[in-house]
Amino acid sequence: MIKIVNLIESWVVSFVLELGGFVTMLKDGVFALTKTPVRWKLIFKQLEFIGVNSSLIIILTGYFTGAVLALQAGKAFRLFNAEGATGSLVVISLLRELSPVLTSLMLAARCGSAMAAEIGTMRVTQQIDALQVMSVDPVSYLITPRIVASFIMAPLLSIVFSVVGTFGGFSVAVGVLNVNNAIYWDKIQQYVDMEDLWNGLAKALVFGLIIAVVGCRKGYTTSGGAEGVGRATTQAVVIASVSILVADYFLTAFMF
Amino acid sequence: MLEIRNLKKSFGDHEVLKGLSLNIPSGKITVIIGGSGTGKSVLLKHIIGLIEPDEGQILLDGESLYEMTSETLKKQRMRFGMLFQDAALFDSMTVYENIAFPLIEHTDWSEAEVTRVVKHKLEQIRLPGIEEKFPSELSGGMRKRVGLARATALEPEIVLYDEPTTGLDPVTSKAIDDLIVQTQNNLKNATSIIISHDIPSTLRIANQVAMLHDGRIVEVGSPKDILHSKNPIVREFLDPVIDQIGVA
Numbered sequence: 001m002i003k004i005v006n007l008i009e010s011w012v013v014s015f016v017l018e019l020g021g022f023v024t025m026l027k028d029g030v031f032a033l034t035k036t037p038v039r040w041k042l043i044f045k046q047l048e049f050i051g052v053n054s055s056l057i058i059i060l061t062g063y064f065t066g067a068v069l070a071l072q073a074g075k076a077f078r079l080f081n082a083e084g085a086t087g088s089l090v091v092i093s094l095l096r097e098l099s100p101v102l103t104s105l106m107l108a109a110r111c112g113s114a115m116a117a118e119i120g121t122m123r124v125t126q127q128i129d130a131l132q133v134m135s136v137d138p139v140s141y142l143i144t145p146r147i148v149a150s151f152i153m154a155p156l157l158s159i160v161f162s163v164v165g166t167f168g169g170f171s172v173a174v175g176v177l178n179v180n181n182a183i184y185w186d187k188i189q190q191y192v193d194m195e196d197l198w199n200g201l202a203k204a205l206v207f208g209l210i211i212a213v214v215g216c217r218k219g220y221t222t223s224g225g226a227e228g229v230g231r232a233t234t235q236a237v238v239i240a241s242v243s244i245l246v247a248d249y250f251l252t253a254f255m256f
Numbered sequence: 257m258l259e260i261r262n263l264k265k266s267f268g269d270h271e272v273l274k275g276l277s278l279n280i281p282s283g284k285i286t287v288i289i290g291g292s293g294t295g296k297s298v299l300l301k302h303i304i305g306l307i308e309p310d311e312g313q314i315l316l317d318g319e320s321l322y323e324m325t326s327e328t329l330k331k332q333r334m335r336f337g338m339l340f341q342d343a344a345l346f347d348s349m350t351v352y353e354n355i356a357f358p359l360i361e362h363t364d365w366s367e368a369e370v371t372r373v374v375k376h377k378l379e380q381i382r383l384p385g386i387e388e389k390f391p392s393e394l395s396g397g398m399r400k401r402v403g404l405a406r407a408t409a410l411e412p413e414i415v416l417y418d419e420p421t422t423g424l425d426p427v428t429s430k431a432i433d434d435l436i437v438q439t440q441n442n443l444k445n446a447t448s449i450i451i452s453h454d455i456p457s458t459l460r461i462a463n464q465v466a467m468l469h470d471g472r473i474v475e476v477g478s479p480k481d482i483l484h485s486k487n488p489i490v491r492e493f494l495d496p497v498i499d500q501i502g503v504a
Contacts, residue, residue: 121347122346125342125344125347126340126341126342126344127344127345127346127347129301129306129340129344130338130340130344130345130346132306132333133304133306133333133336133337133338134333134357134358134361134362135330135331135333135334135361135362136361137330
């Protein structure tokens, strides 16, 4: 019994310490923006890596998510002759839930892992020590650009996901299920609010922060050579993905 | 200039430094020797302020490194250059970008001026024309030489070397030794602190040698003093090498 209590205690302590580490990293990363110089070149490089280079995977995921939503919803709605509502269901689901969550999960897998691996490798090969020795703040050099870029790009990619998903849904609803073209768009206009868009974007902003902070923190605290880098990369993806899903529940409960 | 006083550091239950004291004379090459795992690299990280000790002080011109604000410490670090054990070159940057990095970060020099200094540094380390190569394309010895060029780009007063000849063949080791001495002269009598367990190299270049054992400095002196030391710990460390290389 004492063993179990001790085990739970150590889990709770390590959870709180880890959480504290993430919050500190976020605070330091944002605070570094107030110091000059802001490293625009590095921020643009990360915007390109996280945003531009992730576009294709987001477009593909978005299209097929919208398509499968339309296929499932359209067939279900047909049972009571309401397939015209397919468009509104697709778009509301995308805006509120699927775009921010799936975009962020894709980014966690693609970019969060890369952040942890890159910074982790720099840590174990003493490149971060070298930055410090050269009086360069590693947080403003490595962490801040990634946090800023992820914060900006997660919502933008979420919009891309929604737009492409809407057309994916349209192509299946109109092309496969023979829903009337005008009705598809009309129902979207009728049932979708701007609030759906804003709330989805707010979620994506939070998820963007989670991806960058978890990826950077895991990389920054890497130890133990190549094995340590592998462990940090895996942990970055797992922790960011689970955190996104947990945060999604609480944000949804708060917003809608 | 640099004084280490009663430095103590533990990692968990493992006490690495146990009250280490040492004076580093200005304008000289001090080599700190000792076996693997005796805390040499930990000591070097303390000297440059990457690690804080549990107890003790490192005084730079009489001022404690650990009582400085982070901004002051950053400024003081500009007086240091460091060659890491595996050079720690930025692997996403070319040789040119690596050497230019401290210049771009800390000076407002024009690109032409930075290029001129980088080329000059590459000539000094006898590797001209490798500006566009990446660290992964270089041999271990070349990486160390580029690391040295980067460490000295801003002409620091104090240069730290973490095992500069470890893992290199005797010819390349000798070349690195020559470069260390040359750097010492080029930088107008900079202070050099070298961590090493390479005895032949130490005897070649050191002005002062300090033997680190079990977290403490057990012997300090000129290479000649160390060579003829009666201290059993020093003898145990030196004798096998001396027998092998035949130093009298």
